[in-house]
Amino acid sequence: MKIIETKNLTKKFTPSLCSKCWRTLQGLFRAPSLKLWSVSDKNKTFLDKGAGFTAVDNISFQVEEGEIFGFLGPNGAGKTTTISMLCTLLKPSSGEAYVNGYNVVSEEAKVRQSIGIIFQDPSLDERLTAWENLKFHSLIYGIRKELIGARAQEVLNLIGLSEWRNEIVRKFSGGMKRRLEIARGLLHYPKVLFLDEPTLGLDPQTRRHIWDYIHELREKKKITIFLTTHYLDEAENCDRIAVIDFGQIIALDTPQGLRKLLPEDAIFLKTVNDEKAKIEIEEKYKVTVNFNNGGIFFSIKNGEEFIPELLKNLSLTVKSVNLKRPTLDDIFLKLTGREIREEKIKKDDWFRGILRSHSRR
Amino acid sequence: MDAIWRRMNLEAIYILWLRDLTRYFRDWVRVILSLFRPTLWLLIFGTGVNNLFQMQKMNSGTDYLHFLFPGIITLNLIFASLYSGISIIWDREFGFLKEILVAPISRTSIALGRTLSGTTVSLIEGFFVFLLAPFIGVKLMASKFIPLAVIMFLIAFTGTALGVLIAVSIPSFEAFGIVANFVVMPMFFLSGAVFPVSSNLPGWLKYLVYLNPLTYGVDTLRSILVGVQVFPIWFNLLILSLFGWLVLFFAVLVFNKKR
Numbered sequence: 130m131k132i133i134e135t136k137n138l139t140k141k142f143t144p145s146l147c148s149k150c151w152r153t154l155q156g157l158f159r160a161p162s163l164k165l166w167s168v169s170d171k172n173k174t175f176l177d178k179g180a181g182f183t184a185v186d187n188i189s190f191q192v193e194e195g196e197i198f199g200f201l202g203p204n205g206a207g208k209t210t211t212i213s214m215l216c217t218l219l220k221p222s223s224g225e226a227y228v229n230g231y232n233v234v235s236e237e238a239k240v241r242q243s244i245g246i247i248f249q250d251p252s253l254d255e256r257l258t259a260w261e262n263l264k265f266h267s268l269i270y271g272i273r274k275e276l277i278g279a280r281a282q283e284v285l286n287l288i289g290l291s292e293w294r295n296e297i298v299r300k301f302s303g304g305m306k307r308r309l310e311i312a313r314g315l316l317h318y319p320k321v322l323f324l325d326e327p328t329l330g331l332d333p334q335t336r337r338h339i340w341d342y343i344h345e346l347r348e349k350k351k352i353t354i355f356l357t358t359h360y361l362d363e364a365e366n367c368d369r370i371a372v373i374d375f376g377q378i379i380a381l382d383t384p385q386g387l388r389k390l391l392p393e394d395a396i397f398l399k400t401v402n403d404e405k406a407k408i409e410i411e412e413k414y415k416v417t418v419n420f421n422n423g424g425i426f427f428s429i430k431n432g433e434e435f436i437p438e439l440l441k442n443l444s445l446t447v448k449s450v451n452l453k454r455p456t457l458d459d460i461f462l463k464l465t466g467r468e469i470r471e472e473k474i475k476k477d478d479w480f481r482g483i484l485r486s487h488s489r490r
Numbered sequence: 491m492d493a494i495w496r497r498m499n500l501e502a503i504y505i506l507w508l509r510d511l512t513r514y515f516r517d518w519v520r521v522i523l524s525l526f527r528p529t530l531w532l533l534i535f536g537t538g539v540n541n542l543f544q545m546q547k548m549n550s551g552t553d554y555l556h557f558l559f560p561g562i563i564t565l566n567l568i569f570a571s572l573y574s575g576i577s578i579i580w581d582r583e584f585g586f587l588k589e590i591l592v593a594p595i596s597r598t599s600i601a602l603g604r605t606l607s608g609t610t611v612s613l614i615e616g617f618f619v620f621l622l623a624p625f626i627g628v629k630l631m632a633s634k635f636i637p638l639a640v641i642m643f644l645i646a647f648t649g650t651a652l653g654v655l656i657a658v659s660i661p662s663f664e665a666f667g668i669v670a671n672f673v674v675m676p677m678f679f680l681s682g683a684v685f686p687v688s689s690n691l692p693g694w695l696k697y698l699v700y701l702n703p704l705t706y707g708v709d710t711l712r713s714i715l716v717g718v719q720v721f722p723i724w725f726n727l728l729i730l731s732l733f734g735w736l737v738l739f740f741a742v743l744v745f746n747k748k749r
Contacts, residue, residue: 216592241594252585256513268505269593313589 132321132353133192133215137224140210140376143181184210186376187224192355192369194320197347199367200357201457207376208357209249212325215355216246229320242270245314249325251306255299259290259309262298263316270317284312287349288342304335311342315350322346324356328363340366361457370457374465387460394432396439397451399424406445413442424449499599506590506603507610510577514611524570524615528562532622536562552716555626559619560711561683564704567616567642568649572674574608575653579666597746601654605738608650609643616642628715637714644727645707648734655741658748681708687720703733 185207192198200208213219215228217237226233229243253262263281272280285291288308298306307327314322327343328336340363343354356367364370365384372380372387380387400406403425407418410427418427429435432452440447515521532555540554581587590600623630652673660666678684680695681704691699699705706726713719 218588218592238594241592246592248585248588250585250588252589254509254513254586255584256516257509261509261512265505265509266589266593269502269590269595271501271594 131191131227132194132196133190133198133226133228133355135191135215135224135226136189137187138185138189138211138214138221138226139183139187139223140185140207140214140219141181141183141222183376185214185221188373188376188378189224190371190378190381192321192353194353195347195351196369197343197354197356197367199364199370200355200373201359201361201364201370201461202357202373203359206373208359208373209325210376211373212246212323212355212357216244216323217241242317243320244323245317245319245321246323247307247310247314247325247327249329251310253298253306253310253313256297258295258297259285259301260294262309263313266313266316272317280316284315287315287346288312302335304331304338307331307335307339308342311339311346315346315352318350319352321353321355324354326357326359328358328360336360336363361461364457372461372464379464380460384457387457388455390460391455391463392430393428394430394435394455395426395428395453396432396436397421397424397426397449397453398439399448399450400443400445401448402445406443409443409445410439499596502593502595502599503603503606506600507607510574510604510607511610513577514614524566525618525621527569528566528619528622531562531565532558532619532626536626552718556628556716557686557712557718558684559623559626559628560715561678561681561708563616563619563642563711564645564681564683564708565678566619567612567645568674568677568704570612570615571608571646571649572653572656572670574604574611574650575655575657575670576663576666577608578604578654578657579660579663583663598742601658601738601742601745605647605650605654605741608653609646612646612649613639613642616646634714638711641707641710641714641727641730644730644734645704645711648703648707648730648737651734651738651741655737655744658741658745677702677704681705682720683708686718703730706730 188207188211200211202208210219214221215226215233217233217240220234228240231239231243233240254265257265260281263284264277267277267280281294282291285294288311290305290308290312293301293305298309301309311322311324311327324343328339331339343356344366346352347354358364367384369381369383370387371378380390398406398410403420407420407425410416410418410425414427414429416427416429418425432454436450436452440450536555536558539558543554578587581590591597620630653670656669656673657666660669680698680702682699683704687696687699687705687709689696706721706729709720710723710726710730713723
């Protein structure tokens, strides 16, 4: 069964009359030096054109039940917009989308009942306790009163926060808040869990923990997980990955499949005599060998199988061998010609940052 | 729309209300500080001006402090209720609004839950003003409690609806503060809270006072507490509740249209 299905889904943002006037006013009074505000060229067109822009451009894909499906792309590629449309928070400009068999436009309430969402930005009430947050969620999702206690305890156990149930959320660490959000998203037994950048801003250890929980969830609950990320190493946890850039899907495959786009592995080698080894390997295998800090390296297909053969045939004693498989980073570079990196600076981010640091006290 | 929308609304309104009240009582500094404003107005402004009017009695023989008292209750009600709208902006800024917006409940019930919680909070702050009654010699009778609660509820409801309308149509904190102040101060000064609504007022001022829905609330409160009134009570109640529902209707309309 296809649990998520989209056909030519498009979202075009057109500025309202109000914001058009505002931009004109800004243009009139803006001192030349203030133009520094437009951070990058991409941002500039986004801000100055005023004619609207297409955040999601004609995308179609299907997600199978029980799958971990990843949306990979740089910031501003259209990942959050796609999630927002699938979660019924935004209306598509054109195209169709179905979640759990329900149309996201005409069957909003049924879609909302079938999904759990963990947003990119924190969305807990920090003045309430963990338990109160869960209770709030249960009631607005219409869970029957007699079931709430057991369900809340169940999800708290799952993410390992039972001892913290009566603590105010403000005291929690970033990772704990994330886990609580995941727990909350599971309370109403959704069919699909949407995770928008689930590990953004968390330290590597916590990130790994979150991933352990996600895998455990899939095992235990058999739910479908749809997530977005711009961390390439994380995307490898998915069953399938859609690479999205400028609102379009430019590749959709398993991590292994994507890797086939760059079939060659790099082998780093240190021998007793690198000069001789270079000549020998170049003659035998017809590859270009280069020097690299105190060793040599070359690219070859099926690196894993090649290493034993190399060791058997090479006349020189090998001190160390290292195999480097291409990462999704390299693949993204190949697909788009650009590296994934932070590009878009939201204009109100600094303000939110201030608010957050205050709220933590 | 499908059935889920209607089935869950009441429960959703209840939990939205409960959440706001839990937050309110947890923030005890705010609870205590809400006593500060009426103290300032009544004990300092009121006593000072009362001294000025020592000889001339207001409308019907009440002194200025007694005359001012209902106005200050209204002040606390309208301040608390209008500013309760800021919690919507607060939630939007901290992301919690998304959790509410994406739930299978209607926007109408979200706005209604918010309005009711804001009304409750400002009612509490309105009743706080009565703690000052002994200091200025206002006598309270238990029999007045129910009519007082009814009219105070109406004032608080109108103010909260207005606050919700401002909050859903305005994007930022700063703007909310400016707009709310822009609304609350004229409403207070033009309500007959600090000076009597009489035919002696210049024409332009009189019409502004008549246009202000708060005038009818202050008038009713004063008739209950001090026994002075300008308009018939049924008229006051009608205007106030009509205005409150109208504003709430617009707030819901704007809220439903967003995104």
